Amino acid sequence: MPFGNKSYKSAETLGYLNSQQALADFALLIRSLKHNLSSEASPVVVFGGSYGGMLAAWFRLKYPHIAIGALASSAPILQFDDITPWSSFYDAVSQDFKEASLNCYEVIKGSWAELEALSAQNEGLAELSRTFRACQDLHSLDSVWEWLWSAFVYTAMVNYPTEANFMMPLPAYPVQAMCKIIDGFPSGASKITRVFAAASLYYNYSRAEKCFKLEHGPDAHGLHGWNWQACTEMVMPMTCSEESMFPTSSFSYKEFAEDCMKTFGVKPRPHWITTEFGGKRIDLVLKRSGGNIIFSNGMQDPWSRGGVLKNISSSIIALVTEKGAHHVDFRSATKDDPEWLKELRRQEVEIIQGWIDQYYPDLKRTNKE
Amino acid sequence: MPFGNKSYKSAETLGYLNSQQALADFALLIRSLKHNLSSEASPVVVFGGSYGGMLAAWFRLKYPHIAIGALASSAPILQFDDITPWSSFYDAVSQDFKEASLNCYEVIKGSWAELEALSAQNEGLAELSRTFRACQDLHSLDSVWEWLWSAFVYTAMVNYPTEANFMMPLPAYPVQAMCKIIDGFPSGASKITRVFAAASLYYNYSRAEKCFKLEHGPDAHGLHGWNWQACTEMVMPMTCSEESMFPTSSFSYKEFAEDCMKTFGVKPRPHWITTEFGGKRIDLVLKRSGGNIIFSNGMQDPWSRGGVLKNISSSIIALVTEKGAHHVDFRSATKDDPEWLKELRRQEVEIIQGWIDQYYPDLKRTNKE
Numbered sequence: 001m002p003f004g005n006k007s008y009k010s011a012e013t014l015g016y017l018n019s020q021q022a023l024a025d026f027a028l029l030i031r032s033l034k035h036n037l038s039s040e041a042s043p044v045v046v047f048g049g050s051y052g053g054m055l056a057a058w059f060r061l062k063y064p065h066i067a068i069g070a071l072a073s074s075a076p077i078l079q080f081d082d083i084t085p086w087s088s089f090y091d092a093v094s095q096d097f098k099e100a101s102l103n104c105y106e107v108i109k110g111s112w113a114e115l116e117a118l119s120a121q122n123e124g125l126a127e128l129s130r131t132f133r134a135c136q137d138l139h140s141l142d143s144v145w146e147w148l149w150s151a152f153v154y155t156a157m158v159n160y161p162t163e164a165n166f167m168m169p170l171p172a173y174p175v176q177a178m179c180k181i182i183d184g185f186p187s188g189a190s191k192i193t194r195v196f197a198a199a200s201l202y203y204n205y206s207r208a209e210k211c212f213k214l215e216h217g218p219d220a221h222g223l224h225g226w227n228w229q230a231c232t233e234m235v236m237p238m239t240c241s242e243e244s245m246f247p248t249s250s251f252s253y254k255e256f257a258e259d260c261m262k263t264f265g266v267k268p269r270p271h272w273i274t275t276e277f278g279g280k281r282i283d284l285v286l287k288r289s290g291g292n293i294i295f296s297n298g299m300q301d302p303w304s305r306g307g308v309l310k311n312i313s314s315s316i317i318a319l320v321t322e323k324g325a326h327h328v329d330f331r332s333a334t335k336d337d338p339e340w341l342k343e344l345r346r347q348e349v350e351i352i353q354g355w356i357d358q359y360y361p362d363l364k365r366t367n368k369e
Numbered sequence: 370m371p372f373g374n375k376s377y378k379s380a381e382t383l384g385y386l387n388s389q390q391a392l393a394d395f396a397l398l399i400r401s402l403k404h405n406l407s408s409e410a411s412p413v414v415v416f417g418g419s420y421g422g423m424l425a426a427w428f429r430l431k432y433p434h435i436a437i438g439a440l441a442s443s444a445p446i447l448q449f450d451d452i453t454p455w456s457s458f459y460d461a462v463s464q465d466f467k468e469a470s471l472n473c474y475e476v477i478k479g480s481w482a483e484l485e486a487l488s489a490q491n492e493g494l495a496e497l498s499r500t501f502r503a504c505q506d507l508h509s510l511d512s513v514w515e516w517l518w519s520a521f522v523y524t525a526m527v528n529y530p531t532e533a534n535f536m537m538p539l540p541a542y543p544v545q546a547m548c549k550i551i552d553g554f555p556s557g558a559s560k561i562t563r564v565f566a567a568a569s570l571y572y573n574y575s576r577a578e579k580c581f582k583l584e585h586g587p588d589a590h591g592l593h594g595w596n597w598q599a600c601t602e603m604v605m606p607m608t609c610s611e612e613s614m615f616p617t618s619s620f621s622y623k624e625f626a627e628d629c630m631k632t633f634g635v636k637p638r639p640h641w642i643t644t645e646f647g648g649k650r651i652d653l654v655l656k657r658s659g660g661n662i663i664f665s666n667g668m669q670d671p672w673s674r675g676g677v678l679k680n681i682s683s684s685i686i687a688l689v690t691e692k693g694a695h696h697v698d699f700r701s702a703t704k705d706d707p708e709w710l711k712e713l714r715r716q717e718v719e720i721i722q723g724w725i726d727q728y729y730p731d732l733k734r735t736n737k738e
């Protein structure tokens with residue numbers, strides 16, 4: 001962060017927290033490193049996952065003189081404006097659960113109404129507090145909603161093929177594990193009991209939690225910085241459709257702007273990212289300009305829907321894995337990695353090696369002239 | 370200018386006067402125009418000469434999603450850092466004069482010492498005031514020096530093949546015309562008399578001036594904005610070598626920074642332009658990325674030495690004319706235009722037509738998918 005702990009003080013310092021500044025910082029850093037290491041001619045390849053994947057792809061597009069290539073993993077650079085359908089993210093989360101088990105999807109989909117009905121009753125919130133083992137008595141249904149929502153969304157994102165600890169410690173294919181829990185209850189069990197048990201897998205796989213802090217303090221997830229970016233430039237409109245397992249919701253630029261004004265005192269620039277970095281008709285644009293970018297995406301990752309899923313040119317390549325989740329290729333190799341994951345990493349190394357193999361003869365030719 | 374007449378008030382408003390902001394402004398403007406004109410899919414080609422030429426080339430590199438191509442005329446994008454030899458600009462000015470007449474070059478080269486000797490004498494400045502027909506008595510030799518310097522440098526830049534009025538009204542090939550004046554004096558004439566007569570062609574081709582304002586008020590040439598940019602990002606180190614017709618001079622980043630601090634209260638970022646836009650080993654970088662740029666340069670233009678003078682790829686093309694001067698291709702066509710100038714413009718139109726001819730089938734293919 002550009003100003004350390006003071007970065008979040010006000011818009012005056014937060015203003016530097018934007019993608020263009022980040023790219024310029026990387027440009028300066030890499031140039032300075034090369035200069036200090038006397039390796040001006042060494043090829044540099046940038047790597048990034050998620051938001052970092054967007055930065056990696058954009059860096060290669062804007063600074064081809066500093067990086068000879070980029071590996072952009074799970075980079076949803078098309079999740080802006082109206083390039084990708086607004087409902088695709090939550091539809092994809094839901095599809096992960098539906099593919100694991102139709103019953104599981106239907107239990108979750110039905111749980112919101114059950115929760116609403118219960119919370120409307122006398123002593124409903126008290127009962128929910130007990131069912132959800134809340135460390136402190138609940139004041140509203142919202143916190144339960146958010147607690148469940150986070151569990152399902154993040155688990156879909158990290159539906160990795162091996163035991164992992166990215167957001168939380170979780171078993172291999174945690175979506176399947178959650179659905180196994182939901183499906184494993186006797187037929188009379190309520191939907192609320194089932195979704196609580198499923199979400200507990202996310203929050204308590206280690207079984208260390210005695211109770212759950214459903215009502216978080218401010219910024220428990222360290223997302224304040226991201227929220228600032230979402231309220232200035234990284235505006236990704238998202239909705240929940242009838243097809244999703246979440247309650248339907250809409251998106252309004254106007255309401256979003258009002259919320260941002262309340263939280264940060266700024267108005268979003270909703271079309272800035274596509275103005276600065278493009279995205280509309282991306283294959284048309286990059287077919288004949290740009291080069292040396294790998295976009296890798298796992299289809300289990302709901303962000304993949306806003307990524308580049310098809311080759312654009314001979315050197316702008318999409319690597320898509322059916323069972324991959326959020327930047328799974330960037331996780332450390334383990335003895336349990338499936339073949340498709342090993343193959344994905346092998347392809348990435350091979351393509352990057354190809355860029356480097358091309359770079360040195362190009363450099364030699366340039367030096368001769 | 371971003372704040373109209375208030376733009377120059379202080380660094381607070383001047384801060385927006387930089388190349389990145391200019392490019393972002395153009396990106397927003399073009400997107401907004403396309404939106405308002407319901408022509409989102411129309412191909413846009415950007416044009417610019419001199420600094421505008423740099424912006425055009427950089428715009429195509431940074432915003433390929435907004436412009437399908439660029440014609441960058443007389444764009445010295447390599448006049449930064451140590452990419453182009455620091456003395457090349459003034460060496461090129463001198464070469465223009467030397468090619469017109471070796472005697473002419475030698476008279477100008479020798480005039481500075483003669484001026485210095487005279488100004489050191491009693492009543493020397495008074496005599497110079499009379500010789501140079503100064504509207505007001507001279508206080509120092511500096512103003513004479515600058516007056517002559519401007520005449521020679523700008524005349525080299527606008528050494529157009531036809532009568533023109535870009536900096537000043539001037540005849541066709543004004544360098545040759547100046548040298549004809551210098552060479553036309555009887556052998557006993559002083560160098561001072563000759564260079565004054567030559568410079569008068571630049572300041573008084575219309576013969577309307579009764580006297581010359583050698584001591585300008587602040588910013589007589591409207592260069593304050595450019596000076597700000599030179600003091601922040603557009604740092605182009607320039608020196609005069611022994612080969613040039615000007616008194617030798619050196620360049621020091623340290624002294625330059627001190628001057629900028631005095632004038633604007635800012636320190637230059639001398640390597641920022643190459644960090645942001647590249648330039649070092651430009652053919653290596655752009656050989657396999659970027660596309661659809663024409664760099665046109667006339668070798669009479671001293672800025673051409675900092676331009677792209679060789680083809681980089683099949684779609685990044687250098688058009689060089691031996692007799693062309695500063696963005697001569699962007700001047701209105703006249704009945705006196707020589708064949709090579711007509712041919713240059715014809716080539717530019719043909720290449721741009723090629724980009725458009727390629728764009729529409731690409732667009733059709735994209736829309737089908």
